[in-house]
Amino acid sequence: MTTAPAAPVAAAKAPSGAQQKILAFASLIVLLVFFSVASENFLQTSNILAILQATSVNGVLAIAATLVIITGGIDLSVGTLMTFCAVMAGVVLTYMGLPLPLGILAALGTGALCGLISGALIAKMKIPPFIATLGMMLILKGLSLVISGTKPIYFNDTPGFSEISTGSLIGVFLPGVPVPNGVLILFLLALVMGYVLNRTVLGRYTFALGSNEEAVRLSGVNTDAWKMAIYALSGAICGIAGLIIASRLNSAQPALGLGYELDAIAAVVIGGTSLAGGRGSILGTIIGALIMSVLLNGLRIMSVAQEWQTVVTGLIIIAAVYADMLRRRRAG
Template sequence: MMAFGGNKEGVLQRGNFRQYIRSYALVIIFLGVCAIFAIASPTFLSPTNIVGVFRQIAINGVLALGMTLVIITGGIDLSVGSLMAITGVVSAMILENDPNMLAVALIVGIGAAAVVSMWTAVLVAKMKIAPFIASLSTMTIARGIALVLADGIPHTIKNAEYSQIGNGYLWDASLTGGVGFPILVLILIVIAVITTIILYNTKFGRYIYAVGGNEHAAEASGVNVVKIKFWTYVLNGVLCGVAGMMLAARITSGQPNAGDGYELDAITAVIIGGTSMAGGSGKISGTIIGALIIGVLDNGLVLLGVSSYYQQIIKGIIIAVAVLLDMKTKKR
């Protein structure tokens, strides 16, 4: 009996250990990647580089948070990069006319991305068009709008306060040995807190999960599926606008070709973070860690002198592995 009891206890312990590993797999992977690059490159753990990594992931982090909401509903949005470009162009052109209209430039720029995202929202929610096709349409339209508005050329942002959003710190970095806290990172933290509250502490957030888990069951339970999908895509558009504002401030110009390819990093961060492409499950914390993993990979590979071409190959492999793991988990 004692032997039997001991064996049972061992099985339970092994089960608990596996559950622990699964629960903290992302954190373990992140720390493992950091350890590898710390050994391979002596500059990886320098304070300046660490701050640079966090600043680097801030824009993609905001994009990925919006993408998380969309993917939880069972959708996807390929237009995020184009929406970012619209925000940058609109903001820059407003400031060209009057450099003092900072608030107007921010509000109208972000609002422009939200308005254009309504095209995807209508196509997906009301017209029942597949999100991939609908957002592909919006991606093309939005990029065209950005090019038309900007006349195909970059527009310099003529406002120092706007530029500070992308390049400034909360305090003078020289006072702390050259290491400051980037404003971009603060924006990411604020957006992460807001999306966390929306997703976990509001009826709207619960309905997002319900729609992604089983759309027909949610509708039968009284959930207005059309409304939830519509406003999820619009909210994603708002976050694309915020990310576009951050990027424009970082490069100090509104460029009609800005944000090209950003959808890949956003989707990768969400998938690595454990959000199911089938919808119905996902965590904000997972997406943040996913964005950190992508940022650390990009930074570490650059420090090691790996070509950006190979970086794209590595990201593609990561996406495939993450989806396969998600499928394997769903079968259990």
């Protein structure tokens, strides 16, 4: 026999997204240990709560971005959509003086509708997601300023609005652990969306679209409708972020929002979701968002200048994406 020995029957199981998640989780632990040693203030309950509080808005937006990115798309409008939803809540609650539940509904409905529009631009009009959501980003930023007359809308007339984010339901039952509601919402949302992604039809199609959209279409699935549904759900989640941030500031700040989309995408990428689509997880995204908050908080505690904090964030993003590239190259 002169032929080469038979190649291994099946390639070793390709490294899965789980490895990237473990890598991200390990990085988080390393950061926590490092900052705990570097500064005794770091591990104090108040600081931990501050980190979680700081994660809540970016974390929720990152969950919204995760959905879209797994389909192989991108959403640049999550930040300004968040603000637009907050403004619409302000219109309903403060301008119109309607009760709180309607304000919440306005924020979520606005988010879902705007997401649906983005989805339609992408699925029906075949506009590349980057361009469609870039357009939406600017449109929504402009509309927020127009509707609010460029001035913040305060929620002073709506009792309980600030409780949405800053109150602590957990603190009522466990007085020692006053976890703010904003954080509670983030983790509940993460649980729900983790379930949706892994256990429902919508979640299945989210992964399938990112994996091979044409194959899904040829299987007789209405890919356009599902894509629009996913963008709408993502938009509704931006509405939740809008409520959290408006509640924390007790106002809708129309000029806010730009730049949040990049932080959200960064968290998603650090968490191991592939920008090529098809793979990703909510757990990874939450870890990614926590890494960013811990890093910024820790550097601040160590009195590193804010300019350098930004530089470090950039380095982390590049390192995370490079790790993803290495993983996929090995997976072939």
